[in-house]
Amino acid sequence: MTLSADPAAILEPETIEEASFLRDTMRAFRRNRMAMVGLAFVVLLVLGAVFAPWISPHDPYRVELDEQLLPMSATYWLGTDNFGRDVLTRILYGARISLVVGIVPSLVSLLIGTVLGILSGYMGGKTDFVVMRLADMMIAFPSLLLAMVVMYTLGANLLNIFLALALVGWASVARVVRSQTLALREKEFIEAARANGTSRAVIMFSHIFPNVVPTLIVLFSLSIPEAIMWESSLSFLGVGVQPPEASWGLLVAKGKEYMFQAPAVAIAPGVAILLTVMAFNFIGDGLRDALDPSMKD
Amino acid sequence: MLMFALRRILVSIPVLIGITLILFIMLNVVPGDPVALMMKEHASPEVIERVRAQMHLDDPLVVRYLSFLWNALQGDLGNSIKLNRPVTDLLLKAFPNTLMLAVCAALVSWVIGIPAGILSAVRRDSLLDRFFMGFSLLGVSMPVFWSALLLQYVFAMQLKLLPVSGFYGWEYMVLPAIVLGWSSAGVSARLTRSSLLEVMRHDYIRTARAKGLRETGVITRHALKNALIPVVTIMAIQVSGLLSGAVITEAIFSIPGVGRITVNAISSRDMPLLQGAVLFATVLVILGNLVADILYSVLDPRIRSQMKKDA
Numbered sequence: 001m002t003l004s005a006d007p008a009a010i011l012e013p014e015t016i017e018e019a020s021f022l023r024d025t026m027r028a029f030r031r032n033r034m035a036m037v038g039l040a041f042v043v044l045l046v047l048g049a050v051f052a053p054w055i056s057p058h059d060p061y062r063v064e065l066d067e068q069l070l071p072m073s074a075t076y077w078l079g080t081d082n083f084g085r086d087v088l089t090r091i092l093y094g095a096r097i098s099l100v101v102g103i104v105p106s107l108v109s110l111l112i113g114t115v116l117g118i119l120s121g122y123m124g125g126k127t128d129f130v131v132m133r134l135a136d137m138m139i140a141f142p143s144l145l146l147a148m149v150v151m152y153t154l155g156a157n158l159l160n161i162f163l164a165l166a167l168v169g170w171a172s173v174a175r176v177v178r179s180q181t182l183a184l185r186e187k188e189f190i191e192a193a194r195a196n197g198t199s200r201a202v203i204m205f206s207h208i209f210p211n212v213v214p215t216l217i218v219l220f221s222l223s224i225p226e227a228i229m230w231e232s233s234l235s236f237l238g239v240g241v242q243p244p245e246a247s248w249g250l251l252v253a254k255g256k257e258y259m260f261q262a263p264a265v266a267i268a269p270g271v272a273i274l275l276t277v278m279a280f281n282f283i284g285d286g287l288r289d290a291l292d293p294s295m296k297d
Numbered sequence: 298m299l300m301f302a303l304r305r306i307l308v309s310i311p312v313l314i315g316i317t318l319i320l321f322i323m324l325n326v327v328p329g330d331p332v333a334l335m336m337k338e339h340a341s342p343e344v345i346e347r348v349r350a351q352m353h354l355d356d357p358l359v360v361r362y363l364s365f366l367w368n369a370l371q372g373d374l375g376n377s378i379k380l381n382r383p384v385t386d387l388l389l390k391a392f393p394n395t396l397m398l399a400v401c402a403a404l405v406s407w408v409i410g411i412p413a414g415i416l417s418a419v420r421r422d423s424l425l426d427r428f429f430m431g432f433s434l435l436g437v438s439m440p441v442f443w444s445a446l447l448l449q450y451v452f453a454m455q456l457k458l459l460p461v462s463g464f465y466g467w468e469y470m471v472l473p474a475i476v477l478g479w480s481s482a483g484v485s486a487r488l489t490r491s492s493l494l495e496v497m498r499h500d501y502i503r504t505a506r507a508k509g510l511r512e513t514g515v516i517t518r519h520a521l522k523n524a525l526i527p528v529v530t531i532m533a534i535q536v537s538g539l540l541s542g543a544v545i546t547e548a549i550f551s552i553p554g555v556g557r558i559t560v561n562a563i564s565s566r567d568m569p570l571l572q573g574a575v576l577f578a579t580v581l582v583i584l585g586n587l588v589a590d591i592l593y594s595v596l597d598p599r600i601r602s603q604m605k606k607d608a
Contacts, residue, residue: 237544
């Protein structure tokens, strides 16, 4: 009868459940219209950033002094800046910086925050104390000021922006991961693993870690827009990406000198920031609702 | 209650000391001579030597850190290299302007954010809810420097209703406060909405309805009392966000506040001034968090008993 069935069939429910968790998540995400709009925008932006040299007929760096601050036209869709460079092309190249800055530091702070958060939550004791006090300090620093100090000390370039943003971001990740680890630690399956004699490292890596992944995905998607915002603010203040690179914050800063003659030079890159940040926020909200409905509202 | 406040204050002291240490290390273990960097090629070696001696830059790091800490405790943050005046004086002179900006921005944020959040929660999923939530999303997603520029362009340059920048009277505060307040109004609105929705699920709300209270009464007398607790306290926590925003807002509108001092200190590589300004701002943030925690425990008895259990 059913009892004599193939042993694989007994194992199957688990795989079915896993697959359906993924499928449910995907379905819930797809049903979220704003999240899909956000995703479509980000895909377009990534394509635009990657293929910028082939899409745009203009050179983003070439100075053309007799074509300064031209209005919008068929050749220059958003006009030109004070050096005669095509504004739209520079925005496309700026997307490269913003996307990289959104993703790389977020990954780094996620990595640091996850490792320290799990360690802190699972080991408890002194480890927990030291990590959490360190996190308290980082969180007490006003983020923009901390990032500015790092840029001041290390010098203004892209690599140091990564460093500054990772330094700002890891602490809140560690806090969230720690509190989840604390809850997980009390669960039966962890207790079972402990009773089994499973080593602490294995428990932390292969039992606890997989259970915080959904949260990590949400944290990641929501930290991208934040990082993009911080980079543009740093660059706007002159302590971020330096000219002639085309960071969106820098484009607004340079464009603001010409608000009267050519408002589009400063306004258009700001629209790019706004849309990108909104798109990533939509995706993040969609992922959060799909992965963890209890976090909704 | 007093015990809780006291304990909370004691906990912040090591955090504060740790912060001074991190800040000191970041600013003082800079590769290269800060004095030479700041003065570039204008200064002779003798002058550089003299300034270095004045700043005690040749003492061992530990000695310098301890004397920095000791002096800071007594309110002495050293002298600004560029302006040759005590950092504390400069900061205290600038602080009222930043405080005024923050308070005005907070007012904007509350006056717009809280009613918007309440209406959104009450008329959940209505057109109004979508409009307010879209508006708050816009506020959160907009870079402060860009919205500042936009408002400056429309209201100051084109319509000439308000001054572009500077700080000589209340009318100079309008645009900066709106710019800074709008971004946190979005946060206030979302928080009010979700907190009110949370509270409306509780049994005592059903009881209030069941005994025949009108919906307005249910909301104003029963639901809001609990729903606004997190909203009231978030503002104190938002001090950090407001300060970061104030840095940019002050820079754009040329308001002589702590934020602009920080930006100027960076561009003129005035290390003592930067150190003092960041420390000052961080102390404000810690105080804000402290006030928030204590306020929370005053407003919400559940937190207080939880704290007692933990202790």
